Amino acid sequence: MKLKILGSQGALPKRGMYSTSQILNIKNKYILIDCPEGIQFQLKNFKIKFSKIDFILISHAHGDHYFGLIGLISTYSLLRRKNKLKLFCPRVVSEIINAQIKISSMFLSYELEIIELNSEKSETIYESNDFSIFTIPLRHSIYSNGFLFQEKNNKRKLNLDLAQKLNINKVYYNKLTQGENVFNENGEEIDYREVTSKGLKNKSYAFCSDTRYFPNIIKKISKVDLLYHESTFLEKDKEKAKLTWHSTAKDAAKIARDAKVDKLIIGHFSSRYENLDLFVNEVKQIFQNVELAFDGKDIDI
Ligand SMILES: [Zn+2]
Ligand SMILES: [Zn+2]
Incomplete structure (x- = not known):
């Protein structure tokens, strides 16, 4: 599995940086996770072919996670995409996208299959011989899911x-x-x-999008090879984190430690912080194997 961070920041625009988005290559399927404003430029910046993307997964209906969606859907038609695009998103995002397509009489050159997510419980949303995807229900100001990717049947x-x-x-x-x-x-x-x-180990990756500290997820993400967890604030601003339904670096560290994950990547930083090393220092008091997400970062899982 290979992960590329396309955007690592929180909601407010910062020069040259993008909001949370990642692209995961799992068994030669390309999955775009969250789709903020500017995603097409970021795909271009990193020379990722638009047509490579098979699935798009949207965690929740806050703009910094899906405002780029209709643009990409529209561009695919201009590029005469033929292969099916699967979009997994909260029901409300599906309603918005369908309305945008209808109101603008947008012609789609390809089949857009939308799988609406609305369960409060973890569910399997995709399964093949090669891998599975499960939702990880989170606790945010609105309905929000993380996603767990689990490889299967790695050959001998x-x-x-x-x-x-x-x-x-x-x-x-x-x-x-x-x-x-x-x-x-x-x-x-x-x-x-x-x-x-014996062949390669079946690897697992958990993407935990916007959420408050929510220990209920620990069982679901137990012992994953890589955990991405949002870390919008430092612990000194924990009141702000509570108010806005986000996590601190310490919260992310506690989740990583208690789920016994192999490695933690943190991101979705509030634009108020200039020195992101403070986030790493805070996590390391609790959990050692941590790295900062940054736009363009590649991670082998
Ligand atoms: Zn966000
Ligand atoms: Zn949010």
Whole structure:
């Protein structure tokens, strides 16, 4: 899995920086997570082909997370997109987008499939042989979800030399890496464990968008390889965090520690702070393996 941070800031515009948005490559599917104003420029800045995006996921209906959506949907038609686009978003965002399309008589050159989210409980919103996506209901001033991405069925590694030596036909290599026994050219059964070894671990990534400190999510995100958690304020401004339904760096650190995650990335910083190292210092008092999100940052999961 590869993650690229497209935007790392909170709601107020800051010169040269964008609001929260990320692009995740999971098993060769490209998923855009949140879609703020200016997203098309940021995709251009990082030379990401618009057509690569298969899914768009929207956490909640605050503008810094979806004001770029209608622009991108419209641009896809100008680019004559043909492949289906899946949009997962709160019901209210679906209503707004549908109204914008209708009012402007927008012609779509592709199928836009909208999957409306309205459950207060975690649900599986996508499942394939390769990975699953679950919602992580959060606590914000309006309905808000995080998303958990979980890889599945990572294949075993084939010992090619041994497979050739054992006279196994190439067409069976895939079966072996999927953990199935096969017959070689001499009619002998080959145990997949003989010619393959354990493959890559199935990795997991949890994106926790705007939320108050909400320990109910800990069970859902337990032991993920990477957790993104918003960290809009420092602990000294915790009253502001409470009032605006956001988290402090300390809140994010407590969630990461208690969920025993491997690594934490923090973002959605309020524009009032100039020195973001203060966020890292605050987290490190509780949880060590932390990094700041910044626009353009690449993370291998
Ligand atoms: Zn926000
Ligand atoms: Zn918000």
